[in-house]
Amino acid sequence: MIGVVGGTGNTGRTVVAALQAKGADFRCLVRDPAAAAEKLGSDVELVQADVADAATIEAGLAGCDKLFLLTGHSPVMEAQQIDAIEAAKRAGVSHVVKLSGGDAIVQEVTDAKIGHAHWKVEEMLKTSGVEWTILRPAFFMQNFLNMADMVKGMGKVMMPMAADTPISMIDVRDTGDVAAAVLTGDGHNGKTYFLGSAVSTPSDFTAALSSELGSDVAFVEVPMEGAVGAMKERGMPDWLVDHQSTLMGIVGAGKAAGTTDYIEQIAGHPARTLAGFAKDNAGAFKA
Ligand SMILES: NC(=O)c1ccc[n+]([C@@H]2O[C@H](COP(=O)([O-])OP(=O)(O)OC[C@H]3O[C@@H](n4cnc5c(N)ncnc54)[C@H](OP(=O)(O)O)[C@@H]3O)[C@@H](O)[C@H]2O)c1
Known part of the structure; x- marks a missing residue:
């Protein structure tokens, strides 16, 4: 039995779908x-549990031999995930299969x-005494969905980086396929997999989306201060604004362009493309 923490999120939903497709026994906490x-x-089998309360994770994992662990952005992620590993x-x-960050920031x-x-x-998990696999995905293509309102309202995508910034981008559905293969297969103990895909640029995304929508979506580079101001206006907490701007600075400097072929090796199919992402998600960007 596999326990899944984070199954309702962007990545977790794809892990759930891929485990269902494999007919795996799993339960979501x-x-x-x-x-x-x-x-x-x-x-889907569900049990109430919260990583803020390790006893609920321990109880929810009764009878499980594997755990997929993801808890999203939070200033208390480190303590909560360490507690969850100990509870597991x-x-x-x-x-334990931990969803981590990309190589550029971890x-x-x-x-x-x-x-x-x-x-x-990651370091705690490696010395915890349980078997482990770490998945480090590259920049999510699904991050562009956060810009859907910009596209609908203004016909543009604005980011604090150059249009031709090289970025290794991954469709979260590929992370789900890799996670399900690792959780149901053998040979992944002690491995850290950076899930990078073909290198694309922000303007590759707007070109692919323009082609799907049949109308021009422009890419506009904005100063970091402008991006920070917009995040604050949207009510983002300071720690998240700080994280997102630091991350955008690292990505914008071209430091998130590493590629690997782990998706094909582990999931058994080629990595999904940006064009495919734009096609499958065009509806979200239509006014
Ligand atoms: N965005 C990127 O480009 C990128 C790239 C590489 C790595 N990452 C990493 O990916 C992760 C984010 O993945 P995501 O976008 O799939 O996350 P997400 O959509 O924000 O989902 C977070 C999941 O964690 C669950 N969760 C949060 N707090 C919890 C708690 N206290 N107890 C139990 N469950 C809890 C949420 O459940 P609820 O339904 O209860 O909220 C949800 O299922 C981050 O760690 C980030 O560093 C992101």
């Missing part, structure tokens, strides 16, 4: 089972606080 059932469907161990879980010394927190959790 969720904060709000009613809301989770709306997102995941009534045929107490529950008898023998293998480092011992980095300005990216979330990247450093992921690094600390």
Whole structure:
């Protein structure tokens, strides 16, 4: 039995779909089972649990031998994930698959606080005594969905980086396929997989989206101060504004352009393309 924490999020929903496609036995540990059932469907086994309360994670993992662990951005992610790994161990879980950050930010010394927190959790997991696999996805193509209102309202995508910035981008559905293969297969203990795909640029995205929508979507580089101001206006907490701007600075400097072929190796199919992402998600960008 596989326990999944984070199954209702962007990546987690794809992990759930890929585990369902494989007919795997799994259960999702969720904060709000009613809301989770709306997102995941009534045929997914759900148990109420919160990484802020390790006892609920330990109880929710009863009978599980594997855990997929993802909890999203949070200033308390490091402590909560470490608590969750310890709870998993107490529950008898023998293998933890942790969704981490990309290679560009997961480092011992980095300005990216979330990247450093992921690094600390990774290091704890490696010495925890359980088997482990770390998935480090590249920049999510799905990040562009956060800009859907910009496209609908103004016909443009604005980011604090150059239009031709090289970025390794990944469709989260590929992360789901890789995670499901790791959770149901053998040979992944002690491995860290950076899930990078073909290098694309922000203007490759607007070109692909323009072609899908049949109308021109412009890419506009904005100063970092403007991006920070817009995030604050949207009510983002300071720690998240700080994280996003640090991350955009690292990506904008071209430091997130690494590629690997782990998706094809592990999931058994080529990585999804930016053109495919634009095609499958065009509806979200239509006014
Ligand atoms: N965006 C990128 O380009 C990128 C690239 C590489 C790596 N990453 C990493 O990917 C992660 C974010 O992935 P995502 O976008 O899929 O996340 P997400 O959509 O924000 O989902 C977060 C999930 O964690 C669950 N969760 C949050 N707090 C919890 C708690 N206290 N107890 C139990 N569950 C909890 C949420 O459940 P609820 O339904 O209850 O909210 C949700 O299912 C981050 O760690 C980030 O560093 C991001």
